[in-house]
Amino acid sequence: MRRIEIFDTTLRDGEQSAGVNLHLHEKLEIAHQLERYGVDVLEAGFPASSRGEFQAVQQIARTVKNCVVAGLARSTERDIDAVWEAVREAAQPRLHVFIATSPIHMEYKLRMTPEQVLETAVAAVRYGARHFSDIEWSAEDATRSDWDFLALIIERVIDAGATVINLPDTVGYITPDEYKRMFQYLLERVPNIHRVKLSAHCHDDLGLAVANTLAAIEAGVHQVEGTINGIGERAGNASLEEVGVALAIRKEYYQATTRLNLRETVHTSKLVSKLTGMVVPPNKAVVGVNAFAHESGIHQDGVLKHKLTYEIIRPEMVGWTSNSMVLGKHSGRHAFREKCAELKLELSEAEFEQLFNAFKALTEKKKEITDDDILALYMEMNSQAADSKYELQFLHVWYGTNGTTTATVGIRCPDGRVVEEAATGKGSVEAIYNTIERALGTSLQLIDYRIQSTTGGRDSLAEVYVKVETEGWTGNGRGVDNDVLAASAKAYLDAINRIHLKQQWEQSTTTGSSAHA
Known part of the structure; x- marks a missing residue:
């Protein structure tokens, strides 16, 4: 059974969603939850884009210890230096450097010839190798690129020091069969490709991001990239929670697994949704509130007789559990502290007291307090305290x-x-x-x-x-x-x-x- 590494880009590609703007403390909150979720690589941001972004990536790199922390860079020395300064204190730092390789991007965006793109890519990886032993190189718009040109540039950047090769479907254009064949073609044509990990990064413009990601796994990639709830630019990215659950449910077919703690799925989804303001659709796979709801009489009858008749995923598998302990106006500090621990809230004693007081004030207006209520109070408290x-x-x-x-x-x-x-x-x-x-x-x-x-x-x-x-x-x-x-x-x-x-x-x-x- 192969283990597929999970590269989470919620804090980079996800934050590029229209209307999303996270505070430093919010990014740290998400980063720590992603670490608990079990992602292998956490792309913390794009350090060269602003001072605030640099500080956020740096803080994440200093505090996250159980996964690789990556920073994104264009193929310039300035960007690469910014990533190094931001992630150098990480337990496992990674440089993620990219350049576009499709004819339309090279001509109209970069205004460079293929030869110039090749030279720039190799120089960037070689420069990054002065600091980084872990370098991911991405061919932006790879799926609309010439496959022979991809084979050439991949061979050269591997020789320059790249350790991971990522081939993104940047505009969500490709189909699962085509994506699979592209990886197979390059596996056959690039002589040194065995020295690196292959990665897939899919966008959802045609609603195929998860399907394309799973096709890439069938083709033999070692790493898949995506975001929580599938957030991201335009129609978003592959939903990591969907990919993780698909591999778990269909493990006999894919013969692949991840180290994701799937019971943290719903909590991770809710946290990202609340902090980004991007509401999860009720019919969203795995984490939508209707994902395990049955209204049809036929479906209800079947589920009551045997859950597997209409539920291929156990709700408990992804963290949909009912509250066994209801909090209300008579609940004390001990019960509230236990609930905070269950919700993975990291609180100093002063913060706990502040949140407990907010909880008690809410019980005067609301009979039963839910997990979502407590999370909302917690986020409101942090929002008021920070900046x-x-x-x-x-x-x-x-x-x-x-x-x-x-x-x-x-x-x-x-x-x-x-x-x-x-x-x-x-x-x-x-x-x-x-x-x-x-x-x-x-x-x-x-x-x-x-x-x-x-x-x-x-x-x-x-x-x-x-x-x-x-x-x-x-x-x-x-x-x-x-x-x-x-x-x-x-x-x-x-x-x-x-x-x-x-x-x-x-x-x-x-x-x-x-x-x-």
Whole structure:
């Protein structure tokens, strides 16, 4: 049984999803959970893109010990140096360097000849080998590249020091049979290919990312790349949880396994969903809330008689377990501490007390507290503690179906002052946002506004996600509260705080362009 290595790029390719902007503490939270999940390689980010990104990759490299930590670089010495400085303290550092190899990318994006691309790729790998013993080289848009040119450039970068060769389906164009044949062709034509690991990285533009990834495994690749929940640019990446479960359920067919702790699947999915604001569709395979729901009478009858009639995956296998311990207003510190441990929350004593107090305050408004409620409180606590500049002190809204809505807010500023202001709007949310803008003396455009509940029931916590823009800067915010309007105000302020933080980061560095490996 072959072991397939899992390369997770949630924090790099996943964060390139439109509208996703993670704080440092959020990236660390996801990184530690991915480590618990059992990924073999964690791509922490693109260090040369900004000072903030560099710091995040560096912190992850310093704290994650049980898997390889990789940083992405274009084929330039500046980018490669940035990766080395960011991951040099990792227990297992890796350089991930890429260049495009398809005719359309070489001509229109790079404006380079194939000979120049070959020379640049070899020089980049050779330069990286001065520091790194583990170098992954990626041929961007490999699936639209000439196979003979791929064979040539792969042979040369292996000789230059590459240890992993990644052939991405960057635009989600290829079919499973074609992808499989491409790997088989290169295995036959590249004389030194036995010296490296082969990797597959698939995008989901045609909905084939997981199918293509599994086809690559059949072809003999050693590593597969993807993201949690399949997030990523455009239609996203291969969903790692789907690949991992497919190999577990069909292990007799694929004769391959991973070291993923599949019982951490649902928890990992929920964490990434909440921190990125990207909601998991109910019908999503493995982690969607409907993945193990049966409404049809025929299906229900079959499952009641024998679960395997309609369930090929045991819910417990991926972490769908029912709560045996219900928390409420009478629960004490011991029970709450046990629940925090179960949810893998790493808390100092001060943080535990702060979260416990927030939990007790919630029990005055909500009878039963779910895991999702606790996770929401935890993330809200961290969001307020880290890099916070403006904080909501109070909110009053006057609303009538036939009149103008008026909102009054109090906002604590970074210097400790509390600014109070009032404004009107056509509705409650518009009035609140007009008031915040007036209080802070800024003008913002609301790009996106989404609301969801943590659980069912009228007493559920409201989670609001927004995206705002001001003077060319965009920021995403998240707010949690029992009250929808308070959650909306918190989300707006969170977005403003993130924009200010981003501006501070960008002022001290030259921003690199986005990477699309």
